[in-house]
Each structure stands twice: as structure tokens, then as C-alpha cells.
Amino acid sequence: MNLTLRQLTTFREIMRAGSISQAARAVGRTQPAVSTMVRTLEDQLGFALFLRTHGKLIPTPEARFFLEECEDILGRLERTERTLERISSLQSGKLKIACHPAASSVFLPRLLTRFLDGREDLEVSLIMRSSAMIEDMIASQQFDIGFSETPTPRASIHQTDYDMECVCILSADDPLVEKSVITPDDLDGHPMAVLFDEHSTAIQTEAAFRTTGNRFNKRFELRTFLPGLQFVSAGLCVMVCDMITAYSHILHAPDSSGLAFRRFRPTISSHISILTPGYTTQSMVGLTFISELKAAVAGVQDEVETALNSTWPLRNPS
Incomplete structure (x- = not known):
């Protein structure tokens, strides 16, 4: 037995419409083609689907049982098509x-x-x-x-x-905000907030101070830069932090909110x-x-x- 989706769809339309002529219009086929399809389907199934009395089609009990199976199969197919359409449209x-x-x-x-x-x-x-x-x-x-x-x-x-450049964040009241670029010379002995010792930004920052002969004053050691924003805003320290953290603050505070961003040299990289x-x-x-x-x-x-x-x-x- 090799049933096709066209056979199942057409049979369902006949059961819904109650006549071959109306079903043919619904599926876009000729009436003789639909009649032939019904006879072929009955031959494949091995039992009659309709009784033909006075020009009318009377569904057999087997046809009503077969309709339930068709509805189930076609329903699953239609749901699958809708799901695939949503997937293809990224919905x-x-x-x-x-x-x-x-x-x-x-x-x-x-x-x-x-x-x-x-x-x-x-x-x-x-x-x-x-x-x-x-x-x-x-x-x-x-x-x-x-x-x-x-x-x-x-x-x-x-x-x-x-490779994203880190930025220097200062309190907006810090006199250093008059500078467009901050260096270790500007921050000699100034309280700093940095990440834990093993982090690459902490290693680079401390190395920048050491190379220039300036004192690195690590007041706050952090796991992430986010809490450091509060410390900087309060004037407790300065922080050289990653660009993502700086961007997050820009989104939340597009106007002045106690913090200022400046470039830091030498460049500290965040990867x-x-x-x-x-x-x-x-x-x-x-x-x-x-x-x-x-x-x-x-x-x-x-x-x-x-x-x-x-x-x-x-x-x-x-």
C-alpha cells in the first residue's frame, strides 16, 4: 500500500463536502480525476469507502474510521509545516x-x-x-x-x-577629568580598584605603574568591575576597566552621573x-x-x- 498525501487530502474533502463535485472544486481538480482517485484508493485499501445510491455518495463505516486516521495524519503534517515555517523565519x-x-x-x-x-x-x-x-x-x-x-x-x-581597549573611570569631581588621557604618572599613589591578581587587566595595570616608576596603590581588589563603579563614583578610587562595563554604564546613565571616562596610556587590553x-x-x-x-x-x-x-x-x- 502506497497512499499519498493528495489521496488523503482529497478523501477528507469528499467527506467534508459530501459530493465529488464540491470536493473537486476545493482541491482544484476535475470531477473525473477525483472519481478515479476514489476508485484507486478503494482498490489500495481493499474495501469500499462509499456506497453510490441514486447519484449520491454514502460513506461506509470504514470510511468514517479511515477519516479519523486521515485527520490525525494531516493534522500532524499541518502542525509540522507551521513549526518548520516558524523555525525558518527564526520565530x-x-x-x-x-x-x-x-x-x-x-x-x-x-x-x-x-x-x-x-x-x-x-x-x-x-x-x-x-x-x-x-x-x-x-x-x-x-x-x-x-x-x-x-x-x-x-x-x-x-x-x-x-581585543578591546580598557578605559579609565574617575569621579566626575576629580581634577584629572580635565585631561583627555590618564597615565600612571597622573595616578602615582592614587587609590585604585582592580580585579584579582591573576586577571590579565590587573597584571597589565600594575606593570604599567612599575615600568614608569610610579607607586601602584591597590585599595580595592574585585572579582568584577561592576561594584567598582560605586567606589569610583564616591571618590574612593580610580579604575581602569573593560569596555563592556563602561558601555553598560553609558546605557544606564547617558548624562553625567558622577563618573567620567578617559583614555588610559599605556593601553590596557581586555580580550x-x-x-x-x-x-x-x-x-x-x-x-x-x-x-x-x-x-x-x-x-x-x-x-x-x-x-x-x-x-x-x-x-x-x-
């Missing part, structure tokens, strides 16, 4: 993202909010983890996308790396990466989100660069 599916702390509070949620607009059936899992944990989650294919500090390359991970599993194929929705994530990272660099070029915020703006 349905699942996306699992792991994000490091600096981007988890503002940057990535903001991007996801825009991405999910009009995609009500798209399911998203977003977790915050350390960069080391994210690396392992991506390598083991537990998550589709990771956004973290740059790991050591390995075959089980595809990565797109970015971040977009990670995906190395041994699996990315979904269409995943590829689309990655494309938007790449554009968003470029947007961060442009936005902070604009803020630095305008020495944001200006003191005593006109």
Missing part, C-alpha cells in the same frame, strides 16, 4: 547562552530584548558563569553560544576574539570572545543571533570611542 526554536559577569547585567539582556521582539515562540536560556566555566560548557556542547574572556584555543571550541561548540552545527537562529552579537560588540567599541572622543561627561557643559 521558533531554542537558544542556550552562557555569559560572563561583565556583559550579563546590561549588554546581553539588552541585545536579547531586541532580538526576541516578534519571536514569541523562541525559548532562551541565559546564565551567568565565570569565563572558565563557560569555556567548559561550550566545549562539552551544553550551551550554544558563550560570551566570555578569551580562552586558550582548543579544537572543541570555535571562537571569535576581540573577549564569542564561543560556539567546535563539533556541532549551529542552528539558523543561533547563527543569526551570533551575527547580531558581533554587530553589538562593534557597537560597544564605537559608542565608547565616541564617549572618549567627547571626553564624556564634560565638566561644566555649556
Whole structure:
């Protein structure tokens, strides 16, 4: 037996319409073609579907039972077609993202909010983890996308790396905001907030002071830069921090809010990466989100660069 979807669809239309002529119009075929299809279907099934009495079709009990099966099969097919259509239009599916702390509070949620607009059936899992944990989650294919500090390359991970310049954040009342570029000479002995000793930005910052012969005064040691914004705003310290954290503050406080951004020289680099599993194929929705994530990272660099070029915020703006 080799039943076709056309046979099932046409049979269902005959049962709904009650006549071959009306069914033929519904399926866009001629009446003789539909009559032939019914006879062929009955031959394949091995039993009659209709009794023909005085020019009318009377469904047999077997036809009514067969209709239930047709409705079930065609219903599943129609649901599948709708699901595939939503998937192809990126309106349905699942996306699992792991994000490091600096981007988890503002940057990535903001991007996801825009991405999910009009995609009500798209399911998203977003977790915050350390960069080391994210690396392992991506390598083991537990998550589709990771956004973290740059790991050591390995075959089980595809990565797109970015070298982003760190910026110096000061209290808006600090006299140093008159400068467009801050150096270790300006911060000799000044209280600083830095990440833990093993972090690359802390190592680079301390090395910059040591190389220039200036005293490095580490008052606050942090796991992430976010709490340091409060300390800087209160005038307790200065901080050389990653661009993602600076961008998050710009989004929340587009006007002056107690902080000022300035360039720092020598350049302190913050390395971040977009990670995906190395041994699996990315979904269409995943590829689309990655494309938007790449554009968003470029947007961060442009936005902070604009803020630095305008020495944001200006003191005593006109």
C-alpha cells in the first residue's frame, strides 16, 4: 500500500463536502480525476469507502474510521509545516547562552530584548558563569553560544576574539577629568580598584605603574568591575576597566552621573570572545543571533570611542 498525501487530502474533502463535485472544486481538480482517485484508493485499501445510491455518495463505516486516521495524519503534517515555517523565519526554536559577569547585567539582556521582539515562540536560556566555566560548557556542547574572556584555543571550541581597549573611570569631581588621557604618572599613589591578581587587566595595570616608576596603590581588589563603579563614583578610587562595563554604564546613565571616562596610556587590553561548540552545527537562529552579537560588540567599541572622543561627561557643559 502506497497512499499519498493528495489521496488523503482529497478523501477528507469528499467527506467534508459530501459530493465529488464540491470536493473537486476545493482541491482544484476535475470531477473525473477525483472519481478515479476514489476508485484507486478503494482498490489500495481493499474495501469500499462509499456506497453510490441514486447519484449520491454514502460513506461506509470504514470510511468514517479511515477519516479519523486521515485527520490525525494531516493534522500532524499541518502542525509540522507551521513549526518548520516558524523555525525558518527564526520565530521558533531554542537558544542556550552562557555569559560572563561583565556583559550579563546590561549588554546581553539588552541585545536579547531586541532580538526576541516578534519571536514569541523562541525559548532562551541565559546564565551567568565565570569565563572558565563557560569555556567548559561550550566545549562539552551544553550551551550554544558563550560570551566570555578569551580562552586558550582548543579544537572543541570555535571562537571569535576581540581585543578591546580598557578605559579609565574617575569621579566626575576629580581634577584629572580635565585631561583627555590618564597615565600612571597622573595616578602615582592614587587609590585604585582592580580585579584579582591573576586577571590579565590587573597584571597589565600594575606593570604599567612599575615600568614608569610610579607607586601602584591597590585599595580595592574585585572579582568584577561592576561594584567598582560605586567606589569610583564616591571618590574612593580610580579604575581602569573593560569596555563592556563602561558601555553598560553609558546605557544606564547617558548624562553625567558622577563618573567620567578617559583614555588610559599605556593601553590596557581586555580580550573577549564569542564561543560556539567546535563539533556541532549551529542552528539558523543561533547563527543569526551570533551575527547580531558581533554587530553589538562593534557597537560597544564605537559608542565608547565616541564617549572618549567627547571626553564624556564634560565638566561644566555649556
